[in-house]
Amino acid sequence: MPLAGTPLSPQRRRFLQETARAAGGCVVAGSLLAYLARSARALPAEALRPPGALPEEDFLSACIRCGLCVRDCPYDTLKLAELGAGSGATGTPYFTARDVPCEMCDDIPCVAACPTGALNPALDVIDDAKMGVAVLVDQENCLNYLGLRCDVCYRVCPVIDEAITLEPSHNTRSGHHAIFAPTVHADRCTGCGMCEKSCVLPEAAIKVLPARLARGRSATHYRKGWEEKAAKGGPLVEDVIDLPDRLPGPGTDNLAAPGGYEPGYNLPGLGQ
Amino acid sequence: MSARAHMPVGQEAAAAKGWIGAHRFLLLRRASQLFFLLLFLLGPWLGIWIVEGTLAGSRTLGVLPLTDPFILSQSLIAGHWPELTALIGGLIVLVSYALIGGRVYCSWVCPINPVTDAANWLHRRLNLPKGWQPKRGTRLWILASVLIVSGLTGVIAWEVINPITMLHRGLIFGMGFVWAMIAAIFVFDLFVARHGWCGHLCPVGAFYGLIGAKSLLRISAANRMACDDCMDCYAVCPENQVISPALKGKPGSSPLILSPDCTNCGRCIDVCAVDVFQFTHRLDDRVVTPSEPATAPEPRTARLI
Numbered sequence: 001m002p003l004a005g006t007p008l009s010p011q012r013r014r015f016l017q018e019t020a021r022a023a024g025g026c027v028v029a030g031s032l033l034a035y036l037a038r039s040a041r042a043l044p045a046e047a048l049r050p051p052g053a054l055p056e057e058d059f060l061s062a063c064i065r066c067g068l069c070v071r072d073c074p075y076d077t078l079k080l081a082e083l084g085a086g087s088g089a090t091g092t093p094y095f096t097a098r099d100v101p102c103e104m105c106d107d108i109p110c111v112a113a114c115p116t117g118a119l120n121p122a123l124d125v126i127d128d129a130k131m132g133v134a135v136l137v138d139q140e141n142c143l144n145y146l147g148l149r150c151d152v153c154y155r156v157c158p159v160i161d162e163a164i165t166l167e168p169s170h171n172t173r174s175g176h177h178a179i180f181a182p183t184v185h186a187d188r189c190t191g192c193g194m195c196e197k198s199c200v201l202p203e204a205a206i207k208v209l210p211a212r213l214a215r216g217r218s219a220t221h222y223r224k225g226w227e228e229k230a231a232k233g234g235p236l237v238e239d240v241i242d243l244p245d246r247l248p249g250p251g252t253d254n255l256a257a258p259g260g261y262e263p264g265y266n267l268p269g270l271g272q
Numbered sequence: 273m274s275a276r277a278h279m280p281v282g283q284e285a286a287a288a289k290g291w292i293g294a295h296r297f298l299l300l301r302r303a304s305q306l307f308f309l310l311l312f313l314l315g316p317w318l319g320i321w322i323v324e325g326t327l328a329g330s331r332t333l334g335v336l337p338l339t340d341p342f343i344l345s346q347s348l349i350a351g352h353w354p355e356l357t358a359l360i361g362g363l364i365v366l367v368s369y370a371l372i373g374g375r376v377y378c379s380w381v382c383p384i385n386p387v388t389d390a391a392n393w394l395h396r397r398l399n400l401p402k403g404w405q406p407k408r409g410t411r412l413w414i415l416a417s418v419l420i421v422s423g424l425t426g427v428i429a430w431e432v433i434n435p436i437t438m439l440h441r442g443l444i445f446g447m448g449f450v451w452a453m454i455a456a457i458f459v460f461d462l463f464v465a466r467h468g469w470c471g472h473l474c475p476v477g478a479f480y481g482l483i484g485a486k487s488l489l490r491i492s493a494a495n496r497m498a499c500d501d502c503m504d505c506y507a508v509c510p511e512n513q514v515i516s517p518a519l520k521g522k523p524g525s526s527p528l529i530l531s532p533d534c535t536n537c538g539r540c541i542d543v544c545a546v547d548v549f550q551f552t553h554r555l556d557d558r559v560v561t562p563s564e565p566a567t568a569p570e571p572r573t574a575r576l577i
Contacts, residue, residue: 022413030417037427060427061350064343064358065437066329067445071315082448083438090448091328091431091441115329115337116347117355 040089045209047087047094048131050078052111052123062118065091069110069119075103097193097208104158104192132191133214134184134206142205144180147171153182153195153206163188186215281507284545297538304380312444327440337361342479346422366483374484378477379537383439387454388470391461402466411478418475436476467510485532488553493518493527495560498546505540526557
């Protein structure tokens with residue numbers, strides 16, 4: 001047993017000190033790097049990933065930022081994010097729908113070019129791509145919602161009448177016209193951005209957003225009664241008596257019932 | 273010794289072999305760096321698509337895939353199993369550098385090397401102190417940290433800040449803010465730490481060093497008996513800790529520079545006036561024995577005059 005205060009071995013002590021020093025430095029540098037890596041995941045909403053891109057958290061583990069997808073994009077849609085330009089993790093491919101939308105090539109050359117599978121080769125039909133979801137973000141300025149027949153977003157949509165339909169409704173402003181509301185059906189929308197690119201307004205009223213922003217999500221336990229009923233071909237609960245609906249109206253005792261109304265005034269001499 | 277130690281590095285070699293002879297490998301290396309850069313730039317500049325992509329991953333003549341194995345390792349650790357194309361590309365690069373020396377990448381291909389070489393050149397001209405000198409092993413610690421962080425974050429971590437691929441991609445696709453990063457490395461190597469980035473910190477260099485630890489292509493101090501201790505090789509070598517075991521080894525020891533840190537840049541061959549060093553393979557550990565004592569170096573006082 002060495003005397004108290006006598007170092008066991010100077011070499012051992014130095015080794016431990018140096019190892020601790022290096023490890024400490026690595027923890028500091030590694031934490032900084034981890035912070036940068038984590039914050040690299042923040043992809044701005046305007047930056048859309050190419051077709052077949054893995055979900056963002058998987059994408060950054062797969063994309064080696066080589067730029068081959070950009071090279072093989074025949075329409076110069078894809079760009080590589082530049083450092084400090086605020087368009088996602090530096091060197092990763094993206095496109096801005098309002099500048100150059102995706103033309104949805106049938107042979108999907110960007111996916112074929114990707115050496116790592118960051119753009120998933122399982123995507124073989126471009127109509128199945130999910131680059132984002134178009135959302136009519138501004139009904140107040142959309143010309144169709146104002147009652148005009150602009151229809152441009154609908155006409156340019158590569159999946160016309162499936163991804164975007166025009167839904168007619170009564171124009172209550174004029175009283176005798178229709179409104180043809182451009183309506184996006186997210187399950188068919190590829191997020192190519194043709195609609196956003198073509199919107200005639202100075203700032204597009206329809207925009208492609210990443211699905212995380214564009215879509216809500218129904219709770220897994222929700223069931224739609226009418227669908228269940230149609231699937232079963234009959235009432236879900238047997239022997240439920242369907243009572244007649246009683247509408248409020250003159251001659252009934254239901255004037256103030258829920259859904260009914262009180263008359264504005266009562267005629268004099270009718271009692272009460 | 274002191275008189276000669278204060279002579280500019282390579283002056284004697286230039287006198288003995290001519291300026292070209294004393295800068296042969298430096299010129300070849302710059303030509304190689306320019307060649308690899310131009311291969312990538314011919315496409316975007318002139319529409320001649322020989323090589324597409326970047327150093328991270330490329331495709332030559334439409335068929336040959338090449339992938340950076342360090343980036344691929346991070347990708348694997350981050351939890352992605354790459355497609356076959358990338359794996360084949362990574363394997364080709366791995367095997368090539370395992371044969372010719374991993375750090376050949378550093379000195380003959382990497383676009384950061386001219387930046388840090390320029391910083392070092394100015395550093396010497398200004399006679400600046402060597403500054404912060406962390407241990408050479410620091411880069412291995414950083415390498416380990418990068419791999420761990422890739423695993424923890426699920427992101428190819430070093431690509432978030434890798435100045436090599438950023439500069440290369442910047443030149444080919446657009447620079448953005450990368451200039452500032454390159455300027456930072458230049459200033460770091462100039463004022464903060466001599467050979468700081470490539471020699472002590474860069475985990476890419478550390479990775480390639482490990483790949484090429486048993487590489488065939490090596491530099492040998494075969495003619496070490498002729499060494500006249502002018503120290504020029506030590507002054508010019510970016511990893512001068514690799515020289516002594518070969519040059520100053522005991523009789524019978526291998527004259528080969530076997531450290532994985534050696535970048536096979538060949539500058540020691542250039543600056544040696546008596547041609548101590550030469551490129552060879554790792555099985556060639558012959559030491560040239562002077563045929564007659566008369567060829568031993570003259571006293572340096574005589575040569576100075």
